[in-house]
Amino acid sequence: MTRLIAGALIAGMITAATLLAASCAKEWPPGNARKGQEVFNGKGYCLSCHGKDAYINKRPQQPPQIDRMIKELAKPPANFRKPSTLQSKTNEVLFLDIKEGHPFTVMFPKTFLTDQEIDDVVAYLLEIRDEVSLAEKVHQP
Numbered sequence: 001m002t003r004l005i006a007g008a009l010i011a012g013m014i015t016a017a018t019l020l021a022a023s024c025a026k027e028w029p030p031g032n033a034r035k036g037q038e039v040f041n042g043k044g045y046c047l048s049c050h051g052k053d054a055y056i057n058k059r060p061q062q063p064p065q066i067d068r069m070i071k072e073l074a075k076p077p078a079n080f081r082k083p084s085t086l087q088s089k090t091n092e093v094l095f096l097d098i099k100e101g102h103p104f105t106v107m108f109p110k111t112f113l114t115d116q117e118i119d120d121v122v123a124y125l126l127e128i129r130d131e132v133s134l135a136e137k138v139h140q141p
């Protein structure tokens with residue numbers, strides 16, 4: 001009987017340890033970069049200011065007044081392909097940049113995106129950050 005209980009206890013402990021390990025392995029952000037890219041170029045319409053796939057010069061064709069407005073902004077849209085842009089930012093800050101926007105700029109709060117969609121976009125931006133810093137290393141003499 002005691003053996004049975006001990007066995008059950010050990011089995012329980014193993015299950016708990018496995019579950020714990022699985023939850024720790026979950027990376028922050030819990031986002032999916034591929035879905036984030038879709039949101040960036042699609043529903044989020046981030047490409048309107050930040051450019052398709054975050055290439056700042058690849059903005060879609062838009063009414064001229066929108067293009068003019070973007071050109072004349074006191075604070076231009078962030079260029080995510082510039083190495084310094086994303087480097088100093090934590091994931092949490094990026095999340096809030098998107099969710100709450102930047103006051104007094106046209107980076108408005110993205111209230112039309114769910115938290116999951118924002119997590120996905122953050123994962124996409126982190127992927128770009130890694131790509132950009134890798135390219136920087138390769139180009140160094």
Ligand code: HEC
Nearest residue numbers: 044045046048049075076077078097098102105106107121
């Ligand atoms: C109407 C134009 C516009 C749209 C659309 C837009 N942004 Fe921005 N975004 C800006 C501007 C302008 C800034 C720079 C604000 C500043 O300098 O404080 C910015 C800054 C940011 C930053 C902070 C970067 C930094 O260097 O601090 C993030 C992150 C960001 N945008 C993500 C997004 C995402 C994701 C979307 C789509 C869901 C989006 N933006 C849509 C204009 C836009």
